[in-house]
Amino acid sequence: MRHILLSKNGGDRATAYVMxxxxxxxxxxxxxxxxxxxRQNQWATVNASRGTVQQxxxxxxxxxxxxxxAALVLAQDxxxxxxxxxxxxxxxxxxHKSQPGRWEHVAIVDxxxxxxxxxxxxxxxxxxxxxxxxxxxxxxxxRFQDDHWTPSQPLVVADKPGYIYWTNGLxxxxxxxxxxxxxxxxxKENGSLFYGASHIVSGDGGKTW
Numbered sequence: 001m002r003h004i005l006l007s008k009n010g011g012d013r014a015t016a017y018v019m020x021x022x023x024x025x026x027x028x029x030x031x032x033x034x035x036x037x038x039r040q041n042q043w044a045t046v047n048a049s050r051g052t053v054q055q056x057x058x059x060x061x062x063x064x065x066x067x068x069x070a071a072l073v074l075a076q077d078x079x080x081x082x083x084x085x086x087x088x089x090x091x092x093x094x095x096h097k098s099q100p101g102r103w104e105h106v107a108i109v110d111x112x113x114x115x116x117x118x119x120x121x122x123x124x125x126x127x128x129x130x131x132x133x134x135x136x137x138x139x140x141x142x143r144f145q146d147d148h149w150t151p152s153q154p155l156v157v158a159d160k161p162g163y164i165y166w167t168n169g170l171x172x173x174x175x176x177x178x179x180x181x182x183x184x185x186x187x188k189e190n191g192s193l194f195y196g197a198s199h200i201v202s203g204d205g206g207k208t209w
Contacts, residue, residue, distance in 0.1 A: 002051045006044050011037045013066045019117040019168050020071035024079055026097055029054060031079055035069040038062060041083055043070075045100055057101050059083070060091055067114060075120035080144075082109070082116040087133050090116060092144070111140065111152050117170040119178070127206055129155070129170045129180055137164040139182055143206045155200060155209055159186045160193065178202040178209075 007014075014034040015022050024031050029045040036042050041063065044056040059070055060083050067086040070093075072079060081093045081103070090109035095102060113130040120126050126144040131137060138154035158164040166182045173179065184198040202209045 004046055004051050004053070006032060006034065006046075006053065006056075007036060007042060009036045009038075011035045011039065011066050013069065016069065017067075017115055019115045019166075019170075020069060020082075021118070022069070022072060024072045024074045026079075026100070029100075031072065031100070033059060033070045033072055033081065035063065035066060039064070039066055039068065041068070041070045041081075043101075043103075055101055059103055060093055060105070064088060071116040071118045073118045073120045073126060075126055076124045080106075080118070080120070080126055082118050082128060084113070084116075086114050087112045089113070090128075090130070092149070107144075107149055109142065109149050109152075111142070113140070115166070115168065117168045117180075119170045119172045121172045121176045121178075121205065123176070123205075125205060127170060127172065127178055129168050131164070131166055131168070136161050139166050139168055139180070141180075141206060141209075155180070156182065156184065156198070159184075176205070178206055 033043045041059040043059045045054045068084045070081040070083045079095045083091045092106040093103045094106045115131050117129045132140045136158045139156040140152045142150050142152040168182045170180050186194040
């Protein structure tokens with residue numbers, strides 16, 4: 001196995017959180033992202049055959065804390081990145097595959113979000129699932145289509161009050177079915193906690209689950 005050093009200045013959660021994809025394939029390269037010790041998202045392209053770093057740079061602005069690493073997804077001819085937050089809005093950036101390194105800010109996703117999980121379907125719609133706080137915390141969802149983000153909606157509300165960690169994983173299959181797998185903690189009759197998992201599905205592009 002070949003080891004490739006991307007940075008000597010990675011943050012303490014440089015590539016943390018399995019919910020957020022950190023690598024996407026381009027034509028002959030892989031695009032990678034991580035958050036550095038100054039809470040700044042970084043990116044690099046790595047040649048797939050030689051294993052050498054081709055280009056590198058910054059993505060967006062300095063983040064509010066170390067929860068804000070980028071989640072990447074390839075949608076048709078562009079890479080999209082969702083950065084932030086920790087109970088804060090997300091930032092949406094886009095980079096065309098033909099112009100590596102030229103990130104443009106697309107939108108602010110106005111939510112109280114943490115741990116973005118993002119995927120894209122064959123029509124180029126981007127689907128986003130994330131954690132939202134409240135009396136009982138929820139797993140929320142929204143999507144980017146027709147150049148705007150839809151209002152977010154809660155898909156799952158925690159059975160227990162207070163802190164919850166969904167470890168949400170979102171993907172789209174070959175028939176454009178959306179799948180989210182999540183940790184789902186339940187409160188038993190005696191007050192103890194049951195640590196289970198749930199799988200929810202949408203067959204209409206995220207309109208119903």
